[in-house]
Amino acid sequence: MTIEVRTPRGGAAVDRVVEQLVGERVASRIFAQDATLWGADAEAEAQIRLGWTDVFDGADALISEALDFRSQLAAAGVDRIVLCGMGGSSLAPEVMTRAAQVRLVVLDSTHPVQVRRAVETDLQRTAVVVSSKSGSTIETRSHLAVFERAFADAGIDPADRIAVVTDPGSALESHARERGERVFLADPHVGGRYSALTAFGLVPSALAGADVETIVADAGAAVQTVAADDAGNPALRLAAALAQLTPEIITTAVAEMAHGSAWGLADWIEQLIAESTGKNGRGLLPIAVRAEDPEVDSSYSGPVPLTLVGPRGSAASAPERAVVVTAPLGAQLLIWEVATAVLGRLLAIDPFDQPDVESAKVAAREVMGASAGSAPAIGTLSSGSPVSLLAAPSGSVLTNAASLLAALRETVGPEDYLVVQAYLDREGPAAAPLADLRARLAAALGVPVALGFGPRYLHSTGQFHKGGPRRGVFVQVLDDASPDLEIPGAEGGFAALLSAQAQGDREVLAGAGRPVFALRAADPAELVNELLSAGVTGA
Numbered sequence: 403m404t405i406e407v408r409t410p411r412g413g414a415a416v417d418r419v420v421e422q423l424v425g426e427r428v429a430s431r432i433f434a435q436d437a438t439l440w441g442a443d444a445e446a447e448a449q450i451r452l453g454w455t456d457v458f459d460g461a462d463a464l465i466s467e468a469l470d471f472r473s474q475l476a477a478a479g480v481d482r483i484v485l486c487g488m489g490g491s492s493l494a495p496e497v498m499t500r501a502a503q504v505r506l507v508v509l510d511s512t513h514p515v516q517v518r519r520a521v522e523t524d525l526q527r528t529a530v531v532v533s534s535k536s537g538s539t540i541e542t543r544s545h546l547a548v549f550e551r552a553f554a555d556a557g558i559d560p561a562d563r564i565a566v567v568t569d570p571g572s573a574l575e576s577h578a579r580e581r582g583e584r585v586f587l588a589d590p591h592v593g594g595r596y597s598a599l600t601a602f603g604l605v606p607s608a609l610a611g612a613d614v615e616t617i618v619a620d621a622g623a624a625v626q627t628v629a630a631d632d633a634g635n636p637a638l639r640l641a642a643a644l645a646q647l648t649p650e651i652i653t654t655a656v657a658e659m660a661h662g663s664a665w666g667l668a669d670w671i672e673q674l675i676a677e678s679t680g681k682n683g684r685g686l687l688p689i690a691v692r693a694e695d696p697e698v699d700s701s702y703s704g705p706v707p708l709t710l711v712g713p714r715g716s717a718a719s720a721p722e723r724a725v726v727v728t729a730p731l732g733a734q735l736l737i738w739e740v741a742t743a744v745l746g747r748l749l750a751i752d753p754f755d756q757p758d759v760e761s762a763k764v765a766a767r768e769v770m771g772a773s774a775g776s777a778p779a780i781g782t783l784s785s786g787s788p789v790s791l792l793a794a795p796s797g798s799v800l801t802n803a804a805s806l807l808a809a810l811r812e813t814v815g816p817e818d819y820l821v822v823q824a825y826l827d828r829e830g831p832a833a834a835p836l837a838d839l840r841a842r843l844a845a846a847l848g849v850p851v852a853l854g855f856g857p858r859y860l861h862s863t864g865q866f867h868k869g870g871p872r873r874g875v876f877v878q879v880l881d882d883a884s885p886d887l888e889i890p891g892a893e894g895g896f897a898a899l900l901s902a903q904a905q906g907d908r909e910v911l912a913g914a915g916r917p918v919f920a921l922r923a924a925d926p927a928e929l930v931n932e933l934l935s936a937g938v939t940g941a
């Protein structure tokens with residue numbers, strides 16, 4: 403197995419850090435599941451979070467059980483798999499199936515249009531995997547309720563079509579067992595974002611037709627290399643290179659090098675590193691970018707470092723300044739998990755908790771309770787179609803798209819980063835223009851700019867935005883979220899939940915003193931296009 407990590411930055415300093423890590427036997431101690439590596443405060447959590455270092459042992463039985471189920475489904479004419487899960491419960495299968503070029507519908511949204519599309523398409527040919535480690539995540543439980551009703555309404559026994567992946571003893575396990583739904587139990591000693599090579603990554607991917615045996619084998623073959631107390635250990639080198647960036651630099655663009663079938667690994671890396679390190683006012687935010695984006699260009703001279711990933715042999719045209727990680731997909735997953743754990747030690751951060759994720763959930767629940775989720779407008783923006791202003795930092799005067807850009811230029815300082823948070827249908831017409839807008843804003847403002855879809859990002863980079871360095875500026879974009887869809891057993895529908903999630907997060911961010919702009923556009927694609935044409939060019 404060939405794994406290459408190229409670390410151009412801080413050459414001698416990286417070597418020194420690696421030497422220290424080797425001297426402290428950090429790599430072998432991680433694989434010996436030594437919970438003392440992250441300090442006394444982190445020890446209790448680490449004791450129940452290092453199971454990902456030996457998950458390969460149980461994988462064979464799990465994979466054959468999933469493949470049996472796949473054969474049963476195929477015999478019943480089922481060839482469409484939907485995965486309901488947030489963050490660590492869906493990002494890895496998204497990567498594995500994309501790499502394998504097999505179809506998996508990932509439902510990690512509460513936008514009613516996106517949920518409807520998942521539920522109302524080809525239900526007769528659909529099976530659903532409902533993945534939640536805790537078993538209580540509101541988005542996932544809402545999706546389960548919708549699918550149970552939809553199958554029953556269509557005369558299909560939900561027990562034949564729904565499989566659950568969860569930790570032993572969760573409320574989701576008992577729910578599924580009571581209804582006769584199939585249950586795949588995960589290893590409770592593995593946290594969500596480290597669960598790629600457990601049931602959370604493997605079951606949905608195997609059901610969708612990905613070759614998960616190869617992924618597991620490639621990860622297994624990399625163990626010896628990444629567990630070695632050796633200066634050539636690629637995971638140690640990667641961690642040392644990333645640690646060199648902080649605390650001055652708090653982001654790195656992550657892109658995939660051109661190769662056969664793109665993996666989409668950057669979104670998975672975003673969660674792994676941002677949620678693991680973005681706390682106590684510190685951390686590193688990976689920003690997933692496209693190969694054609696300015697941060698990847700060889701002429702880029704802005705403030706965002708570059709990290710590139712891909713299979714062996716894909717690095718030929720990588721710019722010199724990039725950290726480059728080449729390895730087969732399974733090995734990549736393991737290298738990044740080890741590097742993240744090591745980075746936690748180097749930054750003196752507990753890489754296994756996510757203390758600030760809960761605050762937005764609590765705020766969203768309060769909003770739901772108080773106003774059933776509908777946010778009042780504080781103004782309007784003149785635009786081709788109606789745009790309401792839901793929030794803005796005090797003192798900003800917003801009248802149209804051009805004035806929003808002017809306000810952003812004014813608000814975003816040279817040390818800051820900007821995040822566009824889209825509470826929109828991720829598969830809808832605004833998605834591509836939003837990615838263009840991110841790239842154009844990055845070039846025009848000369849600061850790091852990230853794009854996240856809500857509520858997906860709440861379970862990923864959301865921890866960093868609330869718990870990491872207080873340098874973020876946020877622009878939320880919402881639409882009318884219609885037509886709405888009822889959540890069986892709940893008071894409000896998906897539109898109210900989505901709106902409450904956006905409002906809850908912006909209240910927490912604004913409460914932490916961060917500038918937040920929020921806009922609700924009847925036609926968000928049109929708004930984004932207006933922003934693009936309103937002069938998102940040079941600063």
Ligand SMILES: O=P(O)(O)OC[C@H]1O[C@H](O)[C@H](O)[C@@H](O)[C@@H]1O
Pocket residue numbers: 488489490491533534535536537538539542594595677756759860861862
């Ligand atoms: O798997 P679940 O318990 O549903 O959790 C899904 C996700 O939600 C939380 O918000 C955590 O921050 C994530 O780390 C986790 O992956």
